[in-house]
Amino acid sequence: MQIAARCVASFHYTLTNDAGDVLDSSQGREPLAYLHDAGNIVPGLERAMSGRQAGDRFVVDVAAEDGYGTYVDELVQVVPRNAFHGVDDLAVGMPFQAQTAQGVIDVVVTVIEGDEVTVDGNHPLAGETLHFEVEVVEVRAATAEEISHGHVHGAGGHHHH
Structure with a gap:
């Protein structure tokens, strides 16, 4: 089965930056499961996953515009x-939420100088080219509930509490 809309794909990945530093990896953990075409993963990686199937291994470089912006x-x-x-x-x-004219955004304290505190609302990986090494583990049809909720349920996915 190929990865397409209304499919759940599970994959192992290692994410590195331009310097080759590992930023995130699923090694030693369950593979990441996501609902394809639901915006659950960054757009550049989602496009690269399209049409792949279990057992596929590949490397994809995702520009900032197609990653975290x-x-x-x-x-x-x-x-x-x-x-x-x-x-x-x-x-x-320290993370905080800030009220802006565009709504609430997540910010992180980056500098504290006396009575002045600098906060940054960019994603920590904004502006970075993302280098993914991917191994597709499983591809299955999504359930009706997963499709209506817009995310995966069960192993490797979202759990409702």
Whole structure:
């Protein structure tokens, strides 16, 4: 069976950056399962998965535009320390949600200098070319429930609580 719309594909992957550093990998874990054509994985990888079948191994380079997006300078803001009222142990790397004119976005504290705190709303991999090494493990038809929910249920997928 080939990977196409209304299919669930399970795959092992190793993700590296331009320097060859491993950023993420499924090695030693269950393969990642996703519903094809539902936007569950980055667009460039999803396109490369199309038409593949169990046992296929391949490498794909995904440009930032087809991965986590380009780096947007406007998503980096310096805010006053008192904007984090109630947070005594503010530290670099802490995630927060920020209210913007476009709605709520996830931000991460990147710099703390005195009373000024820099937060970045870009995805940590924004602007990066993503290098995926992929092994397709299984391809199956999605269930009606998975299709209606837009994601995989069960092993390697989404669990409702």
